[in-house]
Amino acid sequence: MPTPYETPIGSWTRPTTFFWAATGATFGLANVWQFPYLAGQHGGGLFILLYLACLLLVTLPLMVTESAxxxxxxxxxxxxxxxxxRSARRSRAWMWTGRLGVLAAFLVLSFTAVFGAIALAYVFYGAMGRFIGAGEAEAAGILSALVSDSRDYRVFMGWHGFFLLLVVWVSMQGVVDGVERAVRVVAPAMMLILLALCGLAAWSGDFRSASDFMLDFRPADVTLDSLRAALFHAFFTLGLGMGVWTLFGAYTPADTRLKRSVLAVVLMDTLIAIGAGLAIYSLAPDGHSMEGERGFGLLFLSLPVALADLPGSQFLV
Incomplete structure (x- = not known):
């Protein structure tokens, strides 16, 4: 076995930080703009069971291995x-598995930073009420102006730089004062926001129709493509192969129960994805369905329009 490295990177001060960090890392765009659509198109509750099987049988062992x-x-x-x-005296070509993982993480950051910039801008646009009373055409105009208009594009680059600055600033604070402190605030806050949206959906939305779409068992919709979609999403949403879980493991105290923590993250990620789908499809405006929507258009066009006319929309969009 290799000799453990001794480095000054430090470690998290609490065993539960692994759970919060990993939950924050996996609670991303895939939960909002991809999973609800896949569940609705591939059998509802049956797809969720298929997805859980892929998580538990394929990706969970890989996550535990990478973290360990x-x-x-x-x-x-x-x-x-x-x-x-070095310890196993194998070919140095195996080093490329680590290098390619870092390259993959860099590529993911390159488009995540763009989405993060748009999301930051939308926080202020929503607070100013720019989406109130707007239809999808108006929302498309707002988005188009942000990312392509010559004047607003400079503003967008400012948001882009601000997003990256926040990432760099947190990283520079170190493992405990930066990363740990941030994830222990941001991850629970995201879950509270999702719970609030689910509560709002149950109170003022069409929660029954959303539940039927997401959770009903529809065997006729399950095909071989459903298995492929479930397996692909299981890898994509958990960020496997990019070295993320290796870093989480490196920062984790020795007394952390790694397998239990990883299992808790997997189950929480699935619950978050289901909750996001129920909230999205429940809050669709009257006469409009978002059941066939996903991706960029769902997140930055349809969803802001759906939330804009709800009570307190300035805090939701």
Whole structure:
């Protein structure tokens, strides 16, 4: 076995930080703009069961393995692989598995930063009431002006820089004062917002129709493509292969129950995805269905329009 690296990176002060960090990392765009659509199109509750099977049988063991590698090596994926390769006296070509993981994380950050910039701008647009009374055509005009208009595009680049600045600033504070403090605030806050949206959906939305669409068992809709979609989404939403779980493991205290924590993250990620779908489809405006929508248009066009006319929409959009 490789000799563990001793580095000054430190570790999280609480065992539960692994759960909050991993939950915050997995609660992303895929839960909002992809999973609800996939569940609705591939059998509802049956797709959710199929997805859970893919998580538990395929991705969960990989997550535990990657996290355990990081906790043992106390380094990121590249240097962790270096230690294992040296100890096992294997070809240095195995180092490319770590390097490609870092490259994949960089590519994901390149488009995540764009979405993050738009989301930051929408926080202020929603607070100013720009979406109140707007239809999808008006929402498309607002989005188009933000990302393509010559004047507003400079504003968008400002949001883009602000988003990256926040990421860099948190990282520079270190493991405990930066990353740990941020995830222990941001991750619970995201869950509270989702719970509030689900409560609002049950109170003023068409919660029954959304439940039927998301949770009813429809065997006729389950095909081989459903299995492919479930497996792909299981890998995509959990960020496997990018070294993220290796870093989480590297920061994790030795007394953290890793397997239990990873299982809790997997189950919480699934509950969050289901809750997001119920909220989205319940809050669709009268006469309009979002059941066939997903992706960029759902997140930045249909959803702001659906939320804009609700009570307190300035805080929701």
């Amino acid at each position: 590698m990081g906790r043992y090596a106390r380094h990121g994926l590249v240097l962790a692989m270096d230690g294992f390769v």
